[in-house]
Amino acid sequence: MSFKKIFGILLAGVFVIGAEFSAVAGPKKLNVVASLPDLASLARAVGGDHINVSSVALGVQDPHYLEAKPSYEINLSKADLLIYNGLSLEIGWLPLLVQDSRNPRIISGAKGSLCASTALDRILEKPTGEVDRSMGDIHPEGNPHYLLDPRNGLKIAALIRDKLSELDPSNAGDYSKNYAQFETMMNEKIKQWESQAAALKGMKVITYHKEWEYFADWLGLNIAGNVEEKPGIPPGPQHKQWLIDKIKNDRIKIIIAANYDPSISTAERLASETGATLLILPAATGGEPGINDYPQLFDYIISKLLQAQGGGK
Amino acid sequence: MTQFFAVMLVPIIACLLLAGIHGYLGIHIVSRQVIFIDLAMAQIAALGAAVAMLFHFEFNSNATYFFSLAFTLFGALILSGTHFKDSRIPQEAVIGVVYVVSAAAVILVLDKAPHGGEMVKDLLAGRILWISKTEILTELIVYSLAGIILALASSRIHLLSQNRGLAIAKGMKVFWWDLLFYCLFGIVVTISVRLAGVLLVFSFLVVPALISFLFVDSFKNRILLAWLIGGAVALISCIWSFFTDWPTGATVVVTFGCSLILAGAIFWMLNNLKTRAPG
Numbered sequence: 001m002s003f004k005k006i007f008g009i010l011l012a013g014v015f016v017i018g019a020e021f022s023a024v025a026g027p028k029k030l031n032v033v034a035s036l037p038d039l040a041s042l043a044r045a046v047g048g049d050h051i052n053v054s055s056v057a058l059g060v061q062d063p064h065y066l067e068a069k070p071s072y073e074i075n076l077s078k079a080d081l082l083i084y085n086g087l088s089l090e091i092g093w094l095p096l097l098v099q100d101s102r103n104p105r106i107i108s109g110a111k112g113s114l115c116a117s118t119a120l121d122r123i124l125e126k127p128t129g130e131v132d133r134s135m136g137d138i139h140p141e142g143n144p145h146y147l148l149d150p151r152n153g154l155k156i157a158a159l160i161r162d163k164l165s166e167l168d169p170s171n172a173g174d175y176s177k178n179y180a181q182f183e184t185m186m187n188e189k190i191k192q193w194e195s196q197a198a199a200l201k202g203m204k205v206i207t208y209h210k211e212w213e214y215f216a217d218w219l220g221l222n223i224a225g226n227v228e229e230k231p232g233i234p235p236g237p238q239h240k241q242w243l244i245d246k247i248k249n250d251r252i253k254i255i256i257a258a259n260y261d262p263s264i265s266t267a268e269r270l271a272s273e274t275g276a277t278l279l280i281l282p283a284a285t286g287g288e289p290g291i292n293d294y295p296q297l298f299d300y301i302i303s304k305l306l307q308a309q310g311g312g313k
Numbered sequence: 314m315t316q317f318f319a320v321m322l323v324p325i326i327a328c329l330l331l332a333g334i335h336g337y338l339g340i341h342i343v344s345r346q347v348i349f350i351d352l353a354m355a356q357i358a359a360l361g362a363a364v365a366m367l368f369h370f371e372f373n374s375n376a377t378y379f380f381s382l383a384f385t386l387f388g389a390l391i392l393s394g395t396h397f398k399d400s401r402i403p404q405e406a407v408i409g410v411v412y413v414v415s416a417a418a419v420i421l422v423l424d425k426a427p428h429g430g431e432m433v434k435d436l437l438a439g440r441i442l443w444i445s446k447t448e449i450l451t452e453l454i455v456y457s458l459a460g461i462i463l464a465l466a467s468s469r470i471h472l473l474s475q476n477r478g479l480a481i482a483k484g485m486k487v488f489w490w491d492l493l494f495y496c497l498f499g500i501v502v503t504i505s506v507r508l509a510g511v512l513l514v515f516s517f518l519v520v521p522a523l524i525s526f527l528f529v530d531s532f533k534n535r536i537l538l539a540w541l542i543g544g545a546v547a548l549i550s551c552i553w554s555f556f557t558d559w560p561t562g563a564t565v566v567v568t569f570g571c572s573l574i575l576a577g578a579i580f581w582m583l584n585n586l587k588t589r590a591p592g
Contacts, residue, residue, distance in 0.1 A: 067420060236558035237320045240442055263435050269443035 030168050033075055033106075035084040035094055036063055037285040038147045039116055041294040042157045043083060045182045047164055050171045056097070059286025062260040066093045076101035079112065081167060083160065086117035087144035111167065119159040120146060124213050148215040148283065150193070150298055154186050189295050194219070197302050203309060204250050206243065206276070208257035208267050211283060215301070224250055227257075227267050234263065240270075247274040254308050258283035279308045317555055320442075324561055325551045327444050327452065331509060331517045332543030334456040334501055337463070339522035340535050341494070344474040347404055350392065351518055353412040354499045355506040357388040359436045360415040363422040366433065385499040388415075393491035439510020442561045448508060455504050459497045470494055471532055513562050516569040517543055524576040546572050 030051040034040035040055035047053065056072050057063050063085070076082065076097055084090055098106060098113075105112040117123070126142035146152045161179040165172035201220040205212075208227045216223050225246055229239045246252065247270075255278045257267045264280065271278035281301050282288040291297050342350060361384030365377040388411060395407045423433060444452075463470065469490050473480045481487055505514045521539035529535050550568035554561040 067424070069424075234438075234440070234560045234562070235442070236560050237324075237442060237555045238558040241316060241320045263438060263440065265435050266440055266443055269440070269445065272445070 030080045030164065031078050032081045032083065032164075033079040035082070035090050036147070038153065038294050038297070039083045039085065039156070041285045042153055043160050043164075045293070046157050046160045046175055046179050048174060048178045050168065050174060051164065055286075056094075057284075059282060059284040059288075059291065060260060062258075062262070063089055063284070064092060066090075068093065068097065072097055073101050076106065077103050079103060079106050081112045081114060081163065082106040083114045083116055083163075085144060085147070086115040087123070087141040087146075089144035114159070114163050116156045116159065117141075117144070117146065119155040120152060121155075124217060125210070143210060143213050145211045145283075146214045147294075148212060149218040150186060150190055150295070151218065152214065153294055154183060154190075157182055157186075186295065189298070193298055193302055196306065200302075200305055200309060203254070204252045206247060206252055206255045206270075208255070208261045208264070211258050211261075212256055219302075224252055227255070227270060234266070243270060244274055247276050252276055254279055254305075256281060259287055277308050279304060281305075317552075321551055321555050323444050323446065323449060324441050325548065327441060327449055327508060328517075328547035328551060328565065329544055330449075330452055330456055331505060331514070332521070332540060332547050334460060335505065335514065335517040336521045336539035336543040337460070337536055338498055338501065339518040340525070340532070340539055341470070341474045342498075342518055343522040343526060347392075347408060348519060349405065349408050349412065350495075350498070351502045351506070351514055352511055353392075353408045353415070354385060354388055354502045355437060355511050355514070356412050356415040356419070358382075358385045358499070358503040358506070359433055360384055360419050360422070362436055363419045363433045367422055367425060372433075381503060382500070385503050386496055389492060389495035389499045392495050393488055396487070396491055436507055437511045439506065439508060439513055439562055441509045441513060441565070444508055452504060452508060456501060459501050462493075462497060466490070466493065475532065510562055512566045516566045517547075520546075520569040520573050523573060527576055527580045542572065542576075 029049075030047070032040075032043050032047060032051045032053045034043055034053065034055045036057050037055040037059045040053050043051065044053045054075055056075070057066055079101075082098065084094055095108075098108070104110060107113060123142035123146070127140060147156075157179055161175045164175045168175075197219045202222055204222045204224045205216075206225050206227060207216075207223055210226055210228075212221075212223065215221070225243060227235060227243065229235055235243070247255075253276055255267055255271050255276050257264050257278065257280050259280050259282050261267075264278075267278050270276070281304055282291055282297065285291055285294050285297050287297070288300060291300050342348060358381040361381040362372070362377050364384070365374075365380035366372065368376075370376040370380070391411060392404070392408065395402070396404055419433060469480075469485060470493075472483075473485065473487060473490055473494070477487070480490075502514060505517075509517075521543040522535070524542050525535040525538035529538055546568050547565060550565040551561065553559070553568065554564040557564075
C-alpha cells in the first residue's frame with residue numbers, strides 16, 4: 001500500500017467521523033454556561049432540550065472564591081451564552097476566566113453575556129455614601145445573595161427566556177412554554193413554602209455571613225446579627241461578647257451558616273458557648289446530595305429550619 | 314472588668330502557654346537556621362487532615378487526628394533525614410519544598426474530597442479568641458509532656474543546636490536526636506497551629522528568639538529573655554485587642570512586629586553609645 005493510499009484512507013476516516021458527529025448533534029444546541037449552579041438550574045428549566053447547560057461553580061463551593069481549573073476555560077471558550085450573578089459576587093474569578101477563554105461571544109457587553117441581577121427590582125443593603133475597604137469585603141452594589149429568594153429566581157428565569165429567544169428565535173415558542181410551566185410550578189411552590197414557613201416568621205437568628213438577607217426578607221426571619229461583623233474579617237473580642245449576650249438575652253436558638261462558609265469552627269464555638277444550635281445549610285443547588293434543582297434547595301432549607309425550630313423548643 | 318476576664322482570660326492563658334513552649338523551641342529553631350520549619354510542619358499536618366477527608370472521615374474524628382499526626386511524624390523523618398553532614402543542599406530549601414508541595418497537595422486532595430475544604434483551611438487560620446477550656450487543658454498536657462522530654466534530653470539537644478560539628482565529633486547519633494526533636498516539635502506545632510493559626514505560632518517562635526539573640530549570648534539567658542518577651546507581648550496585645558476590639562490573633566502578630574522594631578532601635582542605640590563613650 002502506498003503512502004498516498006494510507007493517507008487517503010485516514011483522511012476519509014476523519015471525514016466520516018466528523019460527519020457522524022454533526023449527525024448526532026442534529027440541530028445545533030446552544031451552549032449555555034452559568035457561573036453558579038442555581039443559574040444553571042434556572043436555564044435548564046427554561047431551555048429544556050434546546051440547550052446544553054453547565055455551571056462553573058459547584059453547589060458546595062463558596063462563590064466568592066474559586067480555584068481556577070483548565071476545564072472552566074475550555075467550557076467557557078465553547079459557550080454561546082454566559083449567565084452570571086453580578087453585583088460583584090464573582091469578581092474575584094469570573095472576569096479573568098472570561099478574558100482567558102478568548103470567546104468574543106461572551107465578553108462583557110456582548111449579546112451572549114447576561115448579568116442576572118439586571119432582572120431585579122429591589123437590591124438589599126445597597127450602601128449609601130462612600131464605600132471603602134475598611135468596611136471589609138463589602139459589595140458596593142449591594143448584597144449579591146439574591147438567589148436565596150425564589151421570587152427573584154422566577155424573575156431571572158424570565159430574563160433567561162428573553163435572552164434565549166433572542167439568541168435562538170426559532171425555538172422562542174418552546175422557551176415561552178417552558179417558562180410558563182416553570183412559573184406556574186414555582187408560584188404554587190412559593191405559596192406552599194410560605195405557608196410552611198409561617199411558623200418561622202419573626203424568629204430571631206444569627207447568621208455567619210451576610211448571606212441570608214434575601215431569604216430572611218422573604219420569609220420574615222429576623223437576623224439579629226452576624227458572626228462576621230464585617231464579611232471576611234474575624235470578629236474582635238467585644239463583638240464576640242456582644243454576640244454571646246445577644247444570643248442569651250434574646251433567647252436566640254439558631255445560628256445559620258452556609259456549608260461553604262470559612263471558619264465554621266468559630267460558629268461552632270459560639271453555639272457551644274451559648275447553647276444555641278448551629279445549623280449548617282446548603283446555600284445553592286447541589287449543596288447537599290439530593291438537591292438537584294433550584295426548587296429542591298428551598299424544600300431542603302425550609303424543612304431543616306422547621307426541624308431546628310421544633311428541636312429547640 | 315468582669316467582661317474583660319469573661320472574654321480574654323482563656324485567650325491570655327493560651328497565649329502564655331504558647332509563649333512558654335515556643336519561646337524555648339524558637340531558640341533552637343533560630344540556632345539551627347530552620348526558621349520556616351513550623352509552616353512546613355503545620356502544612357503537612359493539614360495535608361494529613363485533608364487526606365482523612367478523602368477517606369470520608371469526619372473532620373473532628375480521631376481518625377483525622379491520627380492522619381494529621383502520622384503525616385507530621387513523616388515530615389519529621391524527612392527533615393531529620395535531610396540534615397546532611399556536608400551541607401550541599403541548604404536545609405531551609407528542603408523545608409520550603411516540603412511546605413509548597415504539601416500546600417499544593419492539599420488543594421489537589423480537597424478538589425476530590427466531597428466536603429469540608431473550608432475546615433482544612435481553617436486548620437491554618439486559628440481562632441485564639443474561641444478556644445475552649447478543654448482545648449486549653451489538652452494544650453497544657455501536650456506542651457508539658459513535650460517540655461519534660463526536651464528537658465530530659467536537653468544537654469544533647471542543646472549541643473546539637475549550638476554546635477553540630479562538635480556533636481558529630483563526639484560520636485552522637487545525630488539522626489536519632491534530630492528525629493526526636495522534630496517529632497516533638499511537629500506534635501507541639503500541629504496543636505498550636507490548630508488553636509492559634511500559622512501567623513501567630515510563627516511569631517511566638519521566631520520574634521522572641523530574634524530579640525534574645527540581639528541582647529544575650531548564653532543559651533539559658535536567651536531562653537529566659539524569650540519567655541519574658543513572649544509573655545509580655547502576649548499580655549499587652551490581648552489587652553489592646555480587647556479595648557480596641559481588633560481581631561485578637563492579628564493584633565498579637567502585629568505587636569510582635571512592633572516589639573522587634575523597638576528592640577532593633579534599642580540595640581542600635583546601645584551600640585552607638587558604647588562606641589562613642591570612649592571617644
